[in-house]
Amino acid sequence: MLTQARSGLLDLECPLACDTCPLARNTLYGPVVSADPAQITHLRKEIRHVAPDKTISRAGENSQFVYTIELGWAFQFRMLSDRRRQILSFVIPGDTISLDILLWEAVAAPFSVKSMTPVRLCVFERAAFKAILGQTPAQTARVAEEAAIYLENIYRRTTDIGRRTARGRLAQLILELAARLTCRNLGSSESFPFPLKQEHIADALGLTVVYVNRTLTNLRKDGIIEFDRQRMSILNLGVLQSMADED
Amino acid sequence: MLTQARSGLLDLECPLACDTCPLARNTLYGPVVSADPAQITHLRKEIRHVAPDKTISRAGENSQFVYTIELGWAFQFRMLSDRRRQILSFVIPGDTISLDILLWEAVAAPFSVKSMTPVRLCVFERAAFKAILGQTPAQTARVAEEAAIYLENIYRRTTDIGRRTARGRLAQLILELAARLTCRNLGSSESFPFPLKQEHIADALGLTVVYVNRTLTNLRKDGIIEFDRQRMSILNLGVLQSMADED
DNA sequence: CGCACACTTGAAATTCGTCAAACCGGGTGG
DNA sequence: CCACCCGGTTTGACGAATTTCAAGTGTGCG
Numbered sequence: 373m374l375t376q377a378r379s380g381l382l383d384l385e386c387p388l389a390c391d392t393c394p395l396a397r398n399t400l401y402g403p404v405v406s407a408d409p410a411q412i413t414h415l416r417k418e419i420r421h422v423a424p425d426k427t428i429s430r431a432g433e434n435s436q437f438v439y440t441i442e443l444g445w446a447f448q449f450r451m452l453s454d455r456r457r458q459i460l461s462f463v464i465p466g467d468t469i470s471l472d473i474l475l476w477e478a479v480a481a482p483f484s485v486k487s488m489t490p491v492r493l494c495v496f497e498r499a500a501f502k503a504i505l506g507q508t509p510a511q512t513a514r515v516a517e518e519a520a521i522y523l524e525n526i527y528r529r530t531t532d533i534g535r536r537t538a539r540g541r542l543a544q545l546i547l548e549l550a551a552r553l554t555c556r557n558l559g560s561s562e563s564f565p566f567p568l569k570q571e572h573i574a575d576a577l578g579l580t581v582v583y584v585n586r587t588l589t590n591l592r593k594d595g596i597i598e599f600d601r602q603r604m605s606i607l608n609l610g611v612l613q614s615m616a617d618e619d
Numbered sequence: 620m621l622t623q624a625r626s627g628l629l630d631l632e633c634p635l636a637c638d639t640c641p642l643a644r645n646t647l648y649g650p651v652v653s654a655d656p657a658q659i660t661h662l663r664k665e666i667r668h669v670a671p672d673k674t675i676s677r678a679g680e681n682s683q684f685v686y687t688i689e690l691g692w693a694f695q696f697r698m699l700s701d702r703r704r705q706i707l708s709f710v711i712p713g714d715t716i717s718l719d720i721l722l723w724e725a726v727a728a729p730f731s732v733k734s735m736t737p738v739r740l741c742v743f744e745r746a747a748f749k750a751i752l753g754q755t756p757a758q759t760a761r762v763a764e765e766a767a768i769y770l771e772n773i774y775r776r777t778t779d780i781g782r783r784t785a786r787g788r789l790a791q792l793i794l795e796l797a798a799r800l801t802c803r804n805l806g807s808s809e810s811f812p813f814p815l816k817q818e819h820i821a822d823a824l825g826l827t828v829v830y831v832n833r834t835l836t837n838l839r840k841d842g843i844i845e846f847d848r849q850r851m852s853i854l855n856l857g858v859l860q861s862m863a864d865e866d
Numbered sequence: 867c868g869c870a871c872a873c874t875t876g877a878a879a880t881t882c883g884t885c886a887a888a889c890c891g892g893g894t895g896g
Numbered sequence: 897c898c899a900c901c902c903g904g905t906t907t908g909a910c911g912a913a914t915t916t917c918a919a920g921t922g923t924g925c926g
Contacts, residue, residue: 450778453864458778477760479767482774513724520726527729530777531697531705534825538914570873578781583914585874601872617700785882816904827883832906848904 388442389413398556399440400468400518403510415500420493428469428485428493435481438501439469444491445567448483449575459576461525462549462568466556471522489567533578538587540619541577543612546597546604566604635689636660642713645803646687647765650757662747667740675716675732675740682728685748686716691738692814695730696822706823708772709796709815713803718769736814780825785834787866788824790859793844793851813851
């Protein structure tokens with residue numbers, strides 16, 4: 373299933389039409405897809421394949437394109453001069469990279485974006501993309517809703533890093549991903565795909581890999597979660613939630 | 620100069636017209652003010668006075684109003700269940716509360732806003748406010764620019780909290796405020812108003828008051844800065860900048 | 867088979883937090 | 897005018913969370 377994406381840039385299969393894409397109705401432009409799938413499919417310039425750990429866009433640059441992730445995971449991040457890294461958010465299938473893009477007109481991007489897994493991107497020109505987002509009241513509302521979720525997640529993460537212990541941050545992250553993936557029909561709060569290396573978790577939560585490992589190991593030993601590089605399972609949702617709230 | 624604002628809610632002076640307001644051209648709607656000051660003045664519903672340490676808007680609520688700060692400082696924040704607090708950004712004269720408001724249509728606010736000093740707010744109805752922001756290309760560009768600055772500051776702060784030491788965070792905060800106040804003609808990189816309590820600094824940077832105090836005291840002893848509750852002075856900008864970059 | 871790369875574990879070092887007390891300037895009431 | 901409060905700042909001693917350094921373990925892949 374994932375294997376053809378792994379083949380890199382040479383995948384020549386017939387482009388997926390938005391009306392057969394199981395994700396399309398959950399994207400930023402879902403209402404337009406529902407009303408007129410062909411419109412989006414036609415607007416899409418191309419489908420781009422990206423290998424794991426490749427840069428999709430770079431801080432300081434000003435791309436004329438907007439991307440929707442159709443398959444795979446990516447992340448937004450900033451680097452400090454001495455290679456320290458802060459991951460600002462994870463990008464999952466159905467997400468648009470990124471909401472702020474709507475605002476950047478001729479503005480330098482405040483972060484870079486990199487793939488974590490093999491990724492398939494639907495590419496749009498920004499001006500055309502923005503044009504469809506205001507087409508109907510439903511579409512406008514959808515943009516507002518999506519933007520609000522994105523910002524709330526950013527603010528919550530900031531608050532977590534500033535004011536919560538390692539356990540609390542981990543719990544919040546796991547619950548955030550469970551919720552977002554559930555919305556996209558890509559998982560449930562019992563179990564969902566989890567391609568993050570512990571290094572990604574560390575860089576997202578403002579911790580070190582070593583400490584992430586210890587904390588994660590504790591959660592596993594306590595029977596709260598179960599995981600590997602493919603999948604995260606929540607064994608005791610109640611405890612995880614109260615940990616997210618209190619720690 | 621500041622004394623009439625200190626009088627609290629009873630200030631009955633004639634409402635300031637936008638074309639005589641020294642800040643108006645530096646606001647989000649600066650281009651419209653430049654083209655037609657009367658339009659904004661007329662649109663403004665009222666000028667509201669807020670005493671220090673009062674709630675301006677509350678997380679989870681969905682106000683129909685948008686505010687521009689005409690005088691005084693405020694801050695955006697989130698609270699955890701056990702009274703821990705994270706300040707997400709400081710709001711200075713000329714700022715609009717808040718950019719995200721443009722997106723919240725019927726969405727719950729992701730943070731609360733509180734005054735730090737006596738504050739004077741220009742109050743607008745959201746729908747009318749949004750309408751003027753798209754009037755001209757220059758106005759649209761201004762919104763994009765302002766939003767980009769806001770978001771960049773949010774992302775930088777998150778990165779600071781996650782990946783920088785206390786000294787680095789402090790240096791970044793001081794430089795951010797110096798830059799923003801300079802843009803509004805409210806200060807310079809040598810000296811600017813600084814009404815923050817050390818508790819605000821701590822809650823913004825993810826530190827404790829005690830540790831903020833120690834770090835601040837070090838910077839003062841090293842001759843890098845000088846401050847009290849009214850004013851911050853940068854004595855050695857070069858060192859402060861390299862500290863912001865490296866720590 | 868063996869090299870990479872990720873994950874794991876241990877012990878020591880640091881940064882930062884907690885608790886507690888002292889200080890300090892400004893306002894208020896006697 | 898002075899004593900007393902009060903909120904905010906400052907300092908000290910101690911403790912906890914997290915980092916750093918260093919060395920293993922495991923595993924997929926060439």
